[in-house]
Amino acid sequence: MDLRDRPDEAEFRAELRAWIEANLPEDRRGWRGGEQRFGDDFGREWSRKLYDAGYAGLTWPKEYGGAAAPYSYQAIFYEEMALAQAPAHVGVIGLGMAGPTIIAHGTDAQKEAHLAKILSAEEIWCQGFSEPDAGSDLAAARTRAERKGDVYVLNGQKVWSSFAHIADFCILVTLSDPSAPRYKGLTYLIVDMHAPGVEVRPLRQITGEAEFNEIFFTDVEVPVSNRLGEEGEGWQVAMTTLLHERGTLGFALTAALDVSVGRLVANAREHGNGDGGVRERVAQEWIELQALRYTNYRSLGTLERTGVPGPEGSAIKLRWSEQNQRLTKLGRELLGAEGILDDGWWHYQQLRSRGNTIEAGTSEVLRNIVAERVLGLPRSR
Amino acid sequence: MDFAFTDEQRQLQREVRAWLAANYPLDRDWDAEDDRWQELAELGWLGGAELSFVEEAILFEETGYALYPGPFLGTIGFAFHKLGPDDREAVATGEVKWSAEWRGLTPWLGSVDKVIDEDGNAQEARGTELPTVDPSRPLGRLEHSNGTPVPGGRDIPRARAAMAAEALGVAQRALELGIAHATTREQFGKPIGVYQAVSHALADTYADIELARSLVYWAAWSVAEDDEQAAVAAAAAKAFAAEAAVKACERSIQVHGGIGFTWEHSLHRYYKRALWLEGFGARPAKLRAEVADALLGVTVGV
Numbered sequence: 183m184d185l186r187d188r189p190d191e192a193e194f195r196a197e198l199r200a201w202i203e204a205n206l207p208e209d210r211r212g213w214r215g216g217e218q219r220f221g222d223d224f225g226r227e228w229s230r231k232l233y234d235a236g237y238a239g240l241t242w243p244k245e246y247g248g249a250a251a252p253y254s255y256q257a258i259f260y261e262e263m264a265l266a267q268a269p270a271h272v273g274v275i276g277l278g279m280a281g282p283t284i285i286a287h288g289t290d291a292q293k294e295a296h297l298a299k300i301l302s303a304e305e306i307w308c309q310g311f312s313e314p315d316a317g318s319d320l321a322a323a324r325t326r327a328e329r330k331g332d333v334y335v336l337n338g339q340k341v342w343s344s345f346a347h348i349a350d351f352c353i354l355v356t357l358s359d360p361s362a363p364r365y366k367g368l369t370y371l372i373v374d375m376h377a378p379g380v381e382v383r384p385l386r387q388i389t390g391e392a393e394f395n396e397i398f399f400t401d402v403e404v405p406v407s408n409r410l411g412e413e414g415e416g417w418q419v420a421m422t423t424l425l426h427e428r429g430t431l432g433f434a435l436t437a438a439l440d441v442s443v444g445r446l447v448a449n450a451r452e453h454g455n456g457d458g459g460v461r462e463r464v465a466q467e468w469i470e471l472q473a474l475r476y477t478n479y480r481s482l483g484t485l486e487r488t489g490v491p492g493p494e495g496s497a498i499k500l501r502w503s504e505q506n507q508r509l510t511k512l513g514r515e516l517l518g519a520e521g522i523l524d525d526g527w528w529h530y531q532q533l534r535s536r537g538n539t540i541e542a543g544t545s546e547v548l549r550n551i552v553a554e555r556v557l558g559l560p561r562s563r
Numbered sequence: 564m565d566f567a568f569t570d571e572q573r574q575l576q577r578e579v580r581a582w583l584a585a586n587y588p589l590d591r592d593w594d595a596e597d598d599r600w601q602e603l604a605e606l607g608w609l610g611g612a613e614l615s616f617v618e619e620a621i622l623f624e625e626t627g628y629a630l631y632p633g634p635f636l637g638t639i640g641f642a643f644h645k646l647g648p649d650d651r652e653a654v655a656t657g658e659v660k661w662s663a664e665w666r667g668l669t670p671w672l673g674s675v676d677k678v679i680d681e682d683g684n685a686q687e688a689r690g691t692e693l694p695t696v697d698p699s700r701p702l703g704r705l706e707h708s709n710g711t712p713v714p715g716g717r718d719i720p721r722a723r724a725a726m727a728a729e730a731l732g733v734a735q736r737a738l739e740l741g742i743a744h745a746t747t748r749e750q751f752g753k754p755i756g757v758y759q760a761v762s763h764a765l766a767d768t769y770a771d772i773e774l775a776r777s778l779v780y781w782a783a784w785s786v787a788e789d790d791e792q793a794a795v796a797a798a799a800a801k802a803f804a805a806e807a808a809v810k811a812c813e814r815s816i817q818v819h820g821g822i823g824f825t826w827e828h829s830l831h832r833y834y835k836r837a838l839w840l841e842g843f844g845a846r847p848a849k850l851r852a853e854v855a856d857a858l859l860g861v862t863v864g865v
Contacts, residue, residue, distance in 0.1 A: 183565060183566060183567060183568060183617055183780070183784055184565050184784075185566060185781065185784055185785075185790075187564055188564070188565075254564055257564075447858055447859065451859055451860070455859055458852065461851075461855035461859055462848060462851040462852060462855060464858065464859065465854035465858060466851055468854060468858055469778070469799040469802065469803055469851070469854060470774065470803075472777075472778060472796075472799060473774035473775070473778050473799075473803060474774065474777075476777035476780070476781045477773055477774055477776075477777040479564060480566050480567070480776070480777055482566070483565060483566045486565075486567075487567060494773040494777075497769065497770035497773045497774065500770055501770050501774060546759075546763075549763040549766040549767070550759070550762070552766040552769055552770070553756070553759075553762035553763065554762075556766075556769060557742050557765055557766065558742065558746070559745060559746060559754075559756035559757075559762045559765065560753070560757045561757070562757050562758070562759055562762065
């Protein structure tokens, strides 16, 4: 156990810090996320810069354009990006979900076609898993993929799809065999979002912004060569995607929280510093941030030793989401009566945080996962 | 960075747990406990094995998990590392037991030999014992005389990190008892762990414990390395882990239903240890106030 950087890690951290300092314009620090990610070309330009400097896909194999670096480098990357309040790479679905799934299940042609472009943000990806009647219950997906010769013909609807309105490709879970038993009739496809018959309708959320979308598929033809894994094995492929979503998410979430706790401390210094109760609540948020940070490190230690993230990682998203809701409320509260104004930060963050316990696995589903897979309690379904 | 135990540390953890399980099973006679102090000396736990504080934290976690009764926390967690060579030798051989005084209260006053008082002086352990929430961990009021100064006095971060590690072990045991009950107890024709009102309470306990574990090991490493964050890490760990232990026990009692509320079941003993750990030395609110001082600066006159 040594929580200090190894010499190579320290060197990587120093280089990265200097690179961010030299390349990130001052007025682009402190982005609050949301629609700002789509509003202008800066997001893609910044992502391209990260790629050119070798910071995209740090842990990906070299043959796919990655740096084959240890996982700790990815952790350092998130920490330094948070410290500088630097915007994230815009291709989060591609980097965290589509890319790893293609690496695990893709054909050589699929890898060749997409992986480098995901890293460079030339291709933005979205995810088509949830449907109006298949939310937490992914296996109930009904978007039809009918095999006709060397294409699948798609008809159906997906929902809650972030980035779909700017995306070039979608990772899609479809129903290819309605007569098959549950979990056996699903097929996983890569869909060109610019293909005829794909229609995207932005969904306005409680912040007033539209980060995610509905996607409608009407007789969309997808080449069979765009299938990931075998026909009928979409469930297994989707589990790879979700494993990666949860496996790499922790550090990114903690980095975002780090920024928010920093702002909360500054806010408290300005507005609530004489109030012992406020000081104690701010301290509690800082303590929980450290708890999440070091839980990531422990999970990482297990990942580096065994190749699989530790079970404690399953608690991270659950607790992160609840903490983000609590601390953004506190941030608004510290502003007093003016906390009902749109201050450009807390107002947005507090409303946006209500989605945190729903997106990427509701808290209820995550508790089921902990209870059944980690604690070994009997299945509730 | 490497936040994982070494193979040797994992081996130590297995051995400690096995020894404690063999000697302190849950079905023991709780009214006639033996602290097996000479055996601890022979095992090297009393300083003889020259363990780092990361390894000692493993011992504290496991003694919490087993509800070990003797003054191991007092002797090793509160005193040993501040003592001179002769006093350490007398501890390592098992001859002398120590405790320390905090806010006017001294644990194990009636069963230890020496106490480091709040002014950092070594005192003979004399005074009056008081009724205490956890009968296995008595508290007393120390009779002060002049005493002999102990260099550096009490080691507050180390003591807090040690209590946090004990609390972690207490919480883990309470969770495991809850899981075992929810898996075997059937109502309405099913094990009660099927019901989400039960399973989600245990899942929340698990999340609390894993966050506490991260803070405890961070604090242990920081204390072992004399890191600049040791004081704040130990304060954070004790506040969080003690509250996690109290909540873990309360949820486990609830999951157990009526049997969890009986004297016969061992859960109340874990609960009382958790309450003791939460209260002794500095309560969570006081610890968070210290963390706030570090984050926000000390305010005057409020």
